[in-house]
Amino acid sequence: MTSATQRNASGAGGCPFHGGDEPALAPDGCPVSPRAAAFDPFERPYQLDPAEALRWSREQEPVFYSPRLGYWVVSRYDDIKAIFRDNLTFSPSIALEKITPASREAQAVLESYDYGMNRTLVNEDEPAHMARRRELLEAFSPEALEAHAPVVRRLVREKLDAIIDRGRADLVAEMFWEVPLTVALHFLGVPEEDMEQLRRFSVAHTLNTWGRPSPEQQVEVAEGVGKFWQYSGEVLRKMQARPEGHGWMYDMIEKNRQKPDVVTDNYLHSMMMAIIVAAHETTALATANAFRQLLSRPEVWTDLCDNPALIPAAAEECLRHSGSVVAWRRIATRDAEVGGVTIPEGGKILMVTASANHDPAHFENPDELDIYRDNAVDHLTFGYGSHQCMGKNLGRMEMRIFLEEFTRRLPHLELEEQEFTFLPNTSFRGPEALWVRWDPAQNPERRDPAVRDAQRDFPVGAPSRQDIAREMVVAKVHAAAEGVLQLALEDPHGRRVPEWSPGSHVDLIVDDYVRKYSLCGETDDSYWLQVAVLREESGRGGSAWIHEHLKPGMPLRLRGPKNHFRLDETADRYVLIAGGIGITPIIAMADRLKRLGKPFELHYAGRSRSSMAFIERLERDHGDALRLYPKAEGARLDLAALLAEPRDGTLLYACGPERLLAALEAGTAQWPEGSLRVEHFTAEGALLDPGHEHAFEVELTDSELVVEVAADRTLLQALRAAGVDVPSDCEEGLCGSCQVEVVEGEIDHRDKVLTAAERAGQDRLMSCCSRAKGKKLVLAL
Known part of the structure; x- marks a missing residue:
């Protein structure tokens, strides 16, 4: 080990693994665990199911160095989200770098085509990234995207018309690849020519950037990439010659004329090639993944057919459970701690978002495909922060229209038994074929022709919680x-x-x-x-x-x-405190701790024995740990005595009336920060009262936007109206889902989540309820 590593080995920033005979070493000199040393994303387990392949990492070693890959691999939700949020410490500059270095022969082929793909929005650092992103955003607003819905609907319907009486099809070949590609070209304003050629180009680009082609394959792939670059340039020149066309690329050509220093010639060429891939490949693969997962669960498919209002939620859950974007890459610009491990300056990072989307610390029952999950929108498949995918809502729209047409017109669709294959790479995933069958005689439109056109449309954007x-x-x-x-x-x-x-x-x-x-x-x-x-x-x-x-x-x-009141199972001891009906979450915690063999004590106060729920079960199952305080019998919970001496390694969990929770917060002031965990029942004082509010301004540092928050709107509502995605759940200040980082400004805290110390820090707020005390806040969004 290096001396720095030795100093930190037992604490934050230290080695995640010790011991073994002559283990492999990470760049910082830290030993690499056997499972980390064996990890290879190009082997079958990761290619078939990256989330499952990294279960061991989420549970035991969430940040590890992979000698075979030469990257630090990060697998947990909070760690990956933190990396996404800090694009200064964790630069996106390597996002499109070849993960397998090109051979000299392949490099020579690329040079023969004058291949010069440079920066795009995906791999660009600040401040250039936001300067360009602002110029490109308008076409991705919900209002602008709505105009593309009829085209998507027409294309899907035409493809479905062509196969509906056949009874069997490979949906990838027949629909899922071509429709998103056509939509992408329509969005860009690119002529719809050479579809099959473009498909081969796209495959070559994926293998070239995120794959591990053999030396022989590298030359072939380089030929495809070079031709793709050449083709993109030819199309761009044709479009520049007739600037009266319509589409996103025409808008960019005009921006190039107006601001050539911001939207440069090379940038135009690079974006043309990158967007053709990004705008269709991710949607095509995501749709194939979604149909595979839904059809492999006939009961879930039936629920969706019976209740089409669930389609947006189902699409979002499929993006979480089996999204097409498996991983993204970053490089550390300085020594930085992630998940208790120090990644050295220059360390390359593979953030496996597919693993993060299955992190049980954020998603309840994460391995289940649950179309009723109302926090699926928290998934990291689209990335997070200032580099979040701009085209996410176009992809959502396409997936929803595919699902709506199929559930309405072919509710009896079945998945054939087949072996699924995937293009081997680290970052994008979807089956290369998806064979399905159905009985045309059961097609609903044979009985009622009106079924064909009885479409249901959905608003552009994230799914509404009210429909789930x-x-x-x-x-x-x-x-x-x-x-x-x-x-x-x-x-x-x-x-x-x-x-x-x-x-x-x-x-x-x-x-x-x-x-x-x-x-x-x-x-x-x-x-x-x-x-x-x-x-x-x-x-x-x-x-x-x-x-x-x-x-x-x-x-x-x-x-x-x-679950916003999750039990941390790593403490040495526990004190559980319940007042009245607050026993409901506490009894489940007691059951779990008993099952784990963890020492705990349970204090339960109420008006009288007759009004205190579950007493018989508590006495039966937890009698040794239970202390009852029925007020009618003169019993009293003495919080002062209970909390007098802070106990090392002890966590307190409490639920009950507000006065009890307030007393606990005051009584644990001398305990270590974070010792007390509580759940509130009510949002008293948190809800918006327009008659007593004042308007204020919010500056967003990452997005470089200024948002006005009116007196009759919450900060969360104003942010979403500006196109900024902020996760939320309760929207009453009780759960903490909508927390945002505050850079500057005095906060009017109204939540029931933050501790007194956290409020005093003035560095975070809950956007669903808290506001500015003055006229302005600056947020890291």
């Missing part, structure tokens, strides 16, 4: 305590319910009410989701409606499960 709801049935209702109703919910078709983890909750949609309830049954119960509902006479009426109307057999809808 799971159909359930009330299986059982019983009193868990005085004024507390316990509900067991099941799938109407008798299928398994989604897996969930302690701390998870669901949004229950009953009548006109939407309410959040923690899951409180057994986490390994595969067929029931259970919640407990306290009747609140002073509430908004939702709990009273549930108590008075819900009966076994009644249908209802819910969103989730989702």
Whole structure:
């Protein structure tokens, strides 16, 4: 080891692996673990399923050096998102660099074509990147993209018309490759010629940049890339000769005339070639992946056919679960810590976004394809931050139209048994063929010709959370305590319910009410989701409606499960504290800790024994750890005594009335930062009150935009209206999903997520509810 590595070996920035006989060494001198040394993205496990191939990394070694690749590999969600956010420390300049160095023979071929692809938006550093990106954004606004929907619909429908009475097809060859390519050319304004030639060019470009072709293949691939470059230049010159044309490239040609120092000649040529690939290949592969995953789950496909409102959510979940973009690359411009490991200056980084999209720390039950998942939009398939894919909404539109046409016109579509093959490379993934079959006699339009044209359109952009709801049935209702109703919910078709983890909750949609309830049954119960509902006479009426109307057999809808109160299982000891109905998430945590063999104590306070839910089960399952404090019996939870001495290695989890949580926050002021984890029930004080608000301005440093936030709009709403994607969930200041970094300005904090110390730091806010105290905020977005 180097001396620096030795100094840090036991802490942050240290080696992730020690020991072994003469292990391989990373560039910083740190030993490489056997699994890291064996990792090769060109071998079968990664090529078939990159997320599964890196499960060991997510669980054990989230940042490791791969000697075979010569890259640092990063596999967890938070680490990859942090890299995306900091494009100064982690430069995108190598994003299009050949991952396998060209042979001299291949290089000579490229030179013979005067190949000179330089910077594009994908691999450009600041400040040039944002200067150019601003010039290119207008065509990607939702309003501009809406104009392309009729063309996409026509192309998909024509292709489907051609095969609908055949009964069998390879959807990749028949539809998924050509339609996105035609749409890309239409968007660019490029003549729709030489489709098959362009397909070969695109394959060559992918292998050249992200593949590992043999020396013989390198020459052949270089020929394809050189011809692609040559072809792109010829098309560009033709377009420049008749500037009256329409399309994105014509807009760029005009920008080139107006601002030749920003949109240069070489930039035009490079973007022409890059966009032809990027605008169609990623969508073609993503659509093939989506149909493969959906059709391999007939029950999910049926749900989609029965409820087409779920199509945007299903497309987004497929992008998360099996997106076409598997990985991106960066290079460290200085020594930088990622996930507790120091990546040295000059270290090349492979961010495996496919792995991040399966990180259980961010996505509940991540390996399940769940079309009801309402945080799928958090996926990193489109990247994140200032380099996020500009064409994401065009790709979404195409995938949705494909799904809408097929679910309406061929709901009886089936996936044939077949062996899937993939173009071997590190970064883009989708089956090379997708064979399906159906019985033309069952085509709905044979019975009703109107089916062919009965299309359903969707707004451009991310899916609406309001459309993502799971159909359930009330299986059982019983009193868990005085004024507390316990509900067991099941799938109407008798299928398994989604897996969930302690701390998870669901949004229950009953009548006109939407309410959040923690899951409180057994986490390994595969067929029931259970919640407990306290009747609140002073509430908004939702709990009273549930108590008075819900009966076994009644249908209802819910969103989730989702978890913003996740149990950290790495602590030495735990103190669990519940007040009243706050026992619901806490009991699931107690069950989990007992199963793990972790020491814990459980303190449960309530009005009376008769009003405290689950006492019998708690005494049965957790009697040794349980302390009860029924107020009617004179028992009192002495927080001062409980919290008097901070305990090393101990985490406190609490849920209950606001006064209890406030007392806990005050009582743990002397405990280590982060020791207390709480869940709030209400968003009191967080919701927008336009009559008492003032407008303010927000400067976005990454996007170089200035956004006005009106008195009657939240910051989150204003950011989205400006085209800036910010993840969110509760939108009430309770979950922390919409946190953004604050560079400058005084914050009016209204959330229930940040600690007092975090608020005092003035470096972050929850964009769904918090605002500026003054006239301006500067955000790192």
